Amino acid sequence: MQMVIILFHFLLLLIASAVGLGPALPDQDVCEPKHCKHGQPPVRYPFRLKGRQPDHCGSSGFDLSCNNKNQTVLELPRSVQLLVKRIDYVHQRIQVYDQDGCVQKQLQNLILSASPFMYSSDSHYYSEGNFTLFNCSIEDQSEYYDAYSSIPCLSGSGFYVKIEDSDSGNDDLLSCTKAVDISEVPRAMMYNRENKFDFNWTKPPCGFLCEVKGQGCRPNTSNTSGIECYSIHREDKGARMKLIISVAGLAVGSLLLLLSVIGLCWLHHLNKKEKEGQRKIEQFLEDYKALKPSRYSYADIKRITNQFKEKLGQGGYGTVFKGTLSNDVSVAVKVLNNFKGNGEEFVNEVGSMGRIHHVNVTRLVGFCADGYNRALVYEYLPNESLEKFIFAAKGENRCLCWEKLHEIALGIAKGIEYLHQGCEQRILHFDIKPHNILLDQNFTPKISDFGLAKLCSKEQSAVSMTAARGTMGYIAPEVLSRNFGNVSYKSDVYSFGMLLLEMVGGRKNIDVTVANESQVYFPEWVYNRLDKGEELGIDIEDEGHHKIAKKLTIVGLRCIQWYPVDRPSMKSVVQMLEGEAESLTMPPNPFASEDDKKPKKPINRELAAISE
Structure with a gap:
């Protein structure tokens, strides 16, 4: 590789000298x-x-x-x-x-x-x-x-x-x-x-002295006329041009050969780098044939998106474009970043969503695995993400009524319950947050983005993880430290609880811009108010709306208990959301001091761990 670089630099110098990029020759005509x-x-x-x-x-x-x-x-x-x-x-x-x-x-x-x-x-x-x-x-x-x-x-x-x-x-x-x-x-x-x-x-009299003879004219103070004539097409200049053309042709040819060799080496490097990921994807697709999602070529993806004309958004794993199928059905096409990882993101997304058929989970229409080009085709949801409504900027008319917030919370809970219990294998999402909850034209919530998901057997409730996954602020404590227990489906329950509290507060759970320092961490602030029998401190006039907000808050606080064993299952969460607010009692304080944060009952350390 070092010899290739040296040769490349030599050729650049050779070409520069040939075409005049190097030092000027003495007779160069400026x-x-x-x-x-x-x-x-x-x-x-x-x-x-x-x-x-x-x-x-x-x-x-x-x-x-x-x-x-x-x-x-x-x-x-x-x-x-x-x-x-x-x-x-x-x-x-x-x-x-x-x-x-x-x-x-x-x-x-x-x-x-x-x-x-x-x-x-x-x-x-x-x-x-x-x-x-x-x-x-x-x-x-x-x-x-x-x-x-x-x-x-x-x-x-x-x-x-x-x-x-x-x-x-x-x-x-x-x-x-x-x-x-x-x-x-x-x-x-x-x-x-x-x-x-x-x-x-x-x-100066250049015309009849020089130009009429087909010669050039230039100043020369030693002549009485003050000019001298010179041949525009001199032999030495023609010879120099022939030399330049010959050297430039040789240099360009050598450069093209060198670039071809470098290109082949680079392609070989990329092929070697992607070999394992590509083999993994092809093996997965072979095993996945029975589920029969639509498979598209990369040419199909360009046609569906009209050459990637309308961009909907961009994330860490790819860019989302709006597209249209042949039957005029709108879709959202996520084009994954090339050469990203070893194909795990793609396998997770297709493997998880291809098994799912639920009203509260985004439907996977198809996928593309054409060489290094990978894309996922989903149903198109016009109201975008829940994040845009609960964190709406001042002046934006994006607020949802409390009844609709309750419907959305219940729909998300049912979708997560389906992932945990309704599929052949349990699916742990690991990235439940407002940005990954999409809304259709009727504001029905749809869970999306399964790039971090893991599949496990329903009989096994814990998974092993070599590294934390998810978004800070929604990650369960046990995902960051095993001192709090095993990683399991209860990690999604914690993320859902943090999402519920953000829906109630209409703000991020951690907000350093609030005037009152005690309100910086909303979950702890709202728990202290309820624990003292005070109102939520949220501007709600209607009594019925106040009951909905209180119910969502209590359920959210139950879901964010520090230890997984203290959190309810998603089935219990659905039941609480469907029940009356008066039947709910305050959960234990999840924000007690470190001395009080010891397990109230032994953590089951005998659950079999599932390898990644």
């Missing part, structure tokens, strides 16, 4: 012709293109520039600017025009004698003259109006601008007002209606 853009006249000596050629590339007074539209501009003294149509280097002639079609606007500032140019015309209007412009009323023009001596582009509504030539006789100007005097400008420019002009220059 004054080669430039263009503002394709189709614009080429700029070379005696002209120079400001900003693109050095000062010595042009003669004094021959400055050209590019405007914001990349048009070539001739800059004359006193800020007169004309656009360049073409440049005839042999006859030393430049054709220009005014951008607005009204060169007379600039003639007041034009002094050609201060530039190297002369007006070029075959007519008697070549000579310069002095002029006065008058504003004349059209209504009073009478028989003295002369269309030829007026300037249409300067005239406006109700008046016209008349030219008074100092060499001509005076007309009746009683209805006119003097506007401006213009001195020493070519008559042909003053009376021009075609908006194009030719300027000539005589010095």
Whole structure:
């Protein structure tokens, strides 16, 4: 690998030298012709293109520039600017025009004698003259109006601008007002209606000395003419170009070969890295055929999502897009991150959700396992997650009524109970939180995101774990420390209890922004109030709503007991939520001091652990 890197650097240096990225050769032509853009006249000596050629590339007074539209501009003294149509280097002639079609606007500032140019015309209007412009009323023009001596582009509504030539006789100007005097400008420019002009220059005399011979021209102060001619297509330059092309071709070919080798090595590395994960997925899919979920190719996934047009969200394991099946059914497609882990996330999701058919669990429509491309296709739930409603920002109208909150809590509880008892194998979710509870159009809750789930036998109620999994704030104590007991289905009960309390409080359980320091940890604060016989301290006016909030709070506090043996099963939770609030009693204090947090009864340490 080190030799490959050294060779790569060598080739880069070789190419840089060949194409001119390295040190400049002594005869390198920095004054080669430039263009503002394709189709614009080429700029070379005696002209120079400001900003693109050095000062010595042009003669004094021959400055050209590019405007914001990349048009070539001739800059004359006193800020007169004309656009360049073409440049005839042999006859030393430049054709220009005014951008607005009204060169007379600039003639007041034009002094050609201060530039190297002369007006070029075959007519008697070549000579310069002095002029006065008058504003004349059209209504009073009478028989003295002369269309030829007026300037249409300067005239406006109700008046016209008349030219008074100092060499001509005076007309009746009683209805006119003097506007401006213009001195020493070519008559042909003053009376021009075609908006194009030719300027000539005589010095430097490149045209008849060099250009007519097909040679280039450059300054040379040792000659009387001040210039010297040179061959544009010199043999040494042609030879140098042939050498550059040969070396560049060799370097590019070698680089392409090197990149191909590196690409093959990288692909081999990725194949080796993904080998175990891919084998695991294929073996799983072979065993999973009996369950028959729809399998899609990656091309199908792109078609369903309309080339991933509408993004719904993004998480740690992938990005979710909205899609449509051929029968116009909307779906949510989660495209898993490539090369993420060893395929466990994918196997967990498909293996868990493919077994589930429950109204309170998101339905898996299909999946994609096409090479390294993996995706999961779910039913589309338009109301997004519960998190967006219980943690709604100020000013957002996303609040749910207490009856609907109670229905959602009961639906989530029934969904978790189904995972624990209703499937052929018990499914432990390990990531119950508001973000993973989705709501359909009727606000029916659906448990989603089984990427951290584990499957175990119903006869075995504990699982072994090599590392904690879940989201902080919802993780049961035993998942973090075995001192509190074995990890089991009771870990999901704890997460559900924390979710219930957040639904009641309408806030995160830990909120350091509250004014009262005692309210920072909501579960402990609300337990202390209920334990003292006080109200919940939540703004609830209706008595019936107060009973619902109290019931949800007591059930949540029962679920978050520190020790798994003190927590109810999800079947008991469903029964409590379906019962009356008056029948519920306060649970033990889960926030007692460390000395009081000893198990009230022995923890069953003989439950068989299930290997990951």
